[in-house]
Amino acid sequence: MKVLVTGADGFVGAVLVRRLLRDGHAVSGTIRRNEDLRGDRFTSEERRAVSWIPYELADDASAREAAAGGWDAVYHLAAVASVAQAQLHPGATWNENAGGTARLVWELAQARQRGSADPSVILISSIEVYGAGPAVPRVETDPVAPVSAYAASKVGAEAAGLQEWRRSGLRVVVARPSSHTGQGQSDRGFVPRYARRIRAAKQRGAPAIATGILDGVRDFLHVDDVVEAYTRLSTDGRPGEIYNVSSGTGVALEKVVRRLEALAGWDGLHEVASGEIRRDAVPYLVGDSGKLRAATGWAPRHTLDQTLQAVLDAQTD
Numbered sequence: 001m002k003v004l005v006t007g008a009d010g011f012v013g014a015v016l017v018r019r020l021l022r023d024g025h026a027v028s029g030t031i032r033r034n035e036d037l038r039g040d041r042f043t044s045e046e047r048r049a050v051s052w053i054p055y056e057l058a059d060d061a062s063a064r065e066a067a068a069g070g071w072d073a074v075y076h077l078a079a080v081a082s083v084a085q086a087q088l089h090p091g092a093t094w095n096e097n098a099g100g101t102a103r104l105v106w107e108l109a110q111a112r113q114r115g116s117a118d119p120s121v122i123l124i125s126s127i128e129v130y131g132a133g134p135a136v137p138r139v140e141t142d143p144v145a146p147v148s149a150y151a152a153s154k155v156g157a158e159a160a161g162l163q164e165w166r167r168s169g170l171r172v173v174v175a176r177p178s179s180h181t182g183q184g185q186s187d188r189g190f191v192p193r194y195a196r197r198i199r200a201a202k203q204r205g206a207p208a209i210a211t212g213i214l215d216g217v218r219d220f221l222h223v224d225d226v227v228e229a230y231t232r233l234s235t236d237g238r239p240g241e242i243y244n245v246s247s248g249t250g251v252a253l254e255k256v257v258r259r260l261e262a263l264a265g266w267d268g269l270h271e272v273a274s275g276e277i278r279r280d281a282v283p284y285l286v287g288d289s290g291k292l293r294a295a296t297g298w299a300p301r302h303t304l305d306q307t308l309q310a311v312l313d314a315q316t317d
Contacts (some may be wrong), residue, residue, distance in 0.1 A: 004071045004119075006030045006055060006104070007078030011185045012124075014041035016075060016227045021049055023231075030055030030066055030078060041184065057100025058092075067107035071119040073234045076104060079124070079157070082188050083150045083278075090149035098156025105161050109168035120234050121172045123161040125154045127246065127287045129176060135217070137250070137288035140176070140242045147282060158242070165240045173237035175230060177245040178287045181307060182223035183314035191220065194257050195311045198264045208269035212276035214254040219247040219286045222302035222310065232296035246287025247300050260308050 007013040008029025028051040086093040131145035146152040165172040181191040
């Protein structure tokens, strides 16, 4: 198949590209002109195996060029992915996450109506769209109630994609992944950020690390399991539907950090720092993936400890 991955040089995009190459697909990936991360994400052989397309989410012409490849499948991952960055620049975040999605699906729908392509489109959203709610795993029919600019922009992106499905028949499937991590994720991610602190504290013999308030509950997945879900949704997901990609098992953030400490062989204190506290943090955010499992047979293969260990093993000086 001819496959396009937007945000191909991002953390998840790179894992997905490598998976698609192994599966024998002809893969094209988008990169930003002023933020090219291919050298950090791929080997020279992998870079040569992918056709690269410059792409800017906020540019109409860029979306037109990206959509013009006659794709069989499109995975739309490109986005402002940092919650903190999105909160600082909410207007720009909406323009890129929601507006960028609207631009891309419009152009893909135009190609479909011309008869030049009929791709499945896997639109990557986030479990963050559910916002605050009861302490039970969320299902896709629960109302969305975003409490951050990032999550709100993802609701907008979903609306743009599903509107195009209703209008033109573009085969849009929405994925709402829970927190996921693995080798290659930056310190903006919760797990690698604390893994690096713990490793540094152990090396220095420090008695404590700085933390936020770790009373929230999340479910965590290995990035390989998330990518497996995306590839299954591309063939088995029903257009116009939303699917949670989640473990279904909530774990307190305090326990996640303590498990990292145990796996790293360090036992210390936690010192809450004001700069680490997120005022918009949702106390409980866990997804129910029953719908995904029924549609595709997917189930996560990595345990929490295996996922955390993979991140610890990837830490460097």
